[in-house]
Amino acid sequence: MKLPARLALTVTLAFVMGTPALAAVAAAVERPAAVREIGQFFDGRQGRAFWFASDNAAEALLALLDQASLDDLDASLYPIATLRRLAAKARSGSERDRREAEATFSAVFVQYAADVARERNVGTLYVDPAARPRPVSAARLLKVAAAAPSLAVYVEQMRWMHPYYPALRHALADEKKGTNQPRRIRLLALNRDRARVLPRGTGNYILVNSAAARLDFYDDGKLKDTMRVVVGEAAQQTPMMAGMVRYAILNPYWHVPPDLAQTRLAPRVLSEGLIYLRKKGYEVVSDWSRTAKVIPAKSVDWEAVAAGKVEVKVRQRPGPLNGMGEVKFMFPNDLGIYLHDTPGKALFQKSERTFSAGCVRLEDAEGLKRLILGNTPMAVSTKPEQYVPLSRPVPVFLAYLTAYPQDGKIVERPDVYKRDTKDFATTVVGTPAAR
Numbered sequence: 001m002k003l004p005a006r007l008a009l010t011v012t013l014a015f016v017m018g019t020p021a022l023a024a025v026a027a028a029v030e031r032p033a034a035v036r037e038i039g040q041f042f043d044g045r046q047g048r049a050f051w052f053a054s055d056n057a058a059e060a061l062l063a064l065l066d067q068a069s070l071d072d073l074d075a076s077l078y079p080i081a082t083l084r085r086l087a088a089k090a091r092s093g094s095e096r097d098r099r100e101a102e103a104t105f106s107a108v109f110v111q112y113a114a115d116v117a118r119e120r121n122v123g124t125l126y127v128d129p130a131a132r133p134r135p136v137s138a139a140r141l142l143k144v145a146a147a148a149p150s151l152a153v154y155v156e157q158m159r160w161m162h163p164y165y166p167a168l169r170h171a172l173a174d175e176k177k178g179t180n181q182p183r184r185i186r187l188l189a190l191n192r193d194r195a196r197v198l199p200r201g202t203g204n205y206i207l208v209n210s211a212a213a214r215l216d217f218y219d220d221g222k223l224k225d226t227m228r229v230v231v232g233e234a235a236q237q238t239p240m241m242a243g244m245v246r247y248a249i250l251n252p253y254w255h256v257p258p259d260l261a262q263t264r265l266a267p268r269v270l271s272e273g274l275i276y277l278r279k280k281g282y283e284v285v286s287d288w289s290r291t292a293k294v295i296p297a298k299s300v301d302w303e304a305v306a307a308g309k310v311e312v313k314v315r316q317r318p319g320p321l322n323g324m325g326e327v328k329f330m331f332p333n334d335l336g337i338y339l340h341d342t343p344g345k346a347l348f349q350k351s352e353r354t355f356s357a358g359c360v361r362l363e364d365a366e367g368l369k370r371l372i373l374g375n376t377p378m379a380v381s382t383k384p385e386q387y388v389p390l391s392r393p394v395p396v397f398l399a400y401l402t403a404y405p406q407d408g409k410i411v412e413r414p415d416v417y418k419r420d421t422k423d424f425a426t427t428v429v430g431t432p433a434a435r
Helices: 004-017 021-026 032-045 057-066 080-092 095-117 138-147 151-156 164-177 182-196 258-272 275-280 302-306 345-349 365-373
Strands: 205-209 214-219 222-232 241-250 254-256 282-285 314-316 327-330 354-356 360-362 386-399 403-406 409-412
Touching: 032 095, 032 138, 057 080, 057 095, 057 151, 080 095, 095 138, 138 151, 164 182, 164 403, 164 409, 182 403, 214 365, 222 345, 222 365, 241 365, 254 258, 258 275, 258 302, 275 282, 327 365, 354 360, 365 386
Parallel strands: 205 386, 222 354
Antiparallel strands: 205 214, 214 222, 222 360, 241 327, 241 386, 254 314, 282 314, 403 409
16 A cells, blocks of 8 residues: 555645645655645645535545454554644644644545545456546545535545445445444445446446445436346356446347257257247347348257257347347346346246346336437337447446435345355356356
């Protein structure tokens, strides 16, 4: 971990000595960019109070630092005693004292916020670099904090994080003060770390919680819509991953995974004949590409397919029986995971919705289409596989939160994938087959 005290001292010296000194001291710290950004922020304020205005912002930061262990951070690395002395001087001393305290509190705040937001390896796969959380920017953090109606509330509620994080942190504090049950403490700490990687601040994004089998759509950082989803069964789990929805496919084919072609389709063909494939809209193809050639089904040795000796590629044509429904939303990845419509609506009424082969089936695909495509013109023909690129890609996070805030309390969900009790690295998260 970087040493916040060192950064705070450097910024303090810079402000006491004057802004021109920033260039001289920047080389002595590990984050010179942060020093410059803090200096620019205070230059823009022209001496106006920040931490020591009317509310209790300084006390709010000190309270967080005192309990930094709740963030799995070492509180001794933050100059808490120094901050308290500077705060006392700022309230009763000179303008120079206040500016020194303002600078030091800002430096420590930037460092602490960055430490809290620093990603922990909880098993999330980043299949698109654009979906990976960015380090905290000092300039943006201070700008947003300064624009908040109350700096104290902004700090106290840790609004630079996803709202799940402070809620789980608060619950962890209550648990340690209350019943102090090891099982619940571990559960809250585990999900707190999973919440670290969730989107921060404003912006549009999709959050799927596989443990709750729910999808939330956030618009400008605020929850706008929610729906039930069906996620992977225990043997074919929906992975923890993050990507960017870059395009939708209207009237999609369903590419049947080879294992399902072996265990489900081949036995039906052997018992009912090739008419089964025609009735259900299946066709054998050369590959999964858009230019795949259709192969006569009678040329396939279906007994060998059923025995697992021959692998066959089968797709289902668009239509009312198609497992993909009318649309699927693609965030390119090697696991063949995506969000899609489904004709099987009855499953959404079940309390436990782990029935897919890893992909996420949507209760309201049409609603999600409106949310992420907006007024993008829709093709109305029945032509299969119509690609509709998004003018602005939407981040999608497939999370696994077995404890999360809802309606003012922490809700617990069953650990259906057994990820809370084993190392995430050993968890089976799916296969590359298209689902």
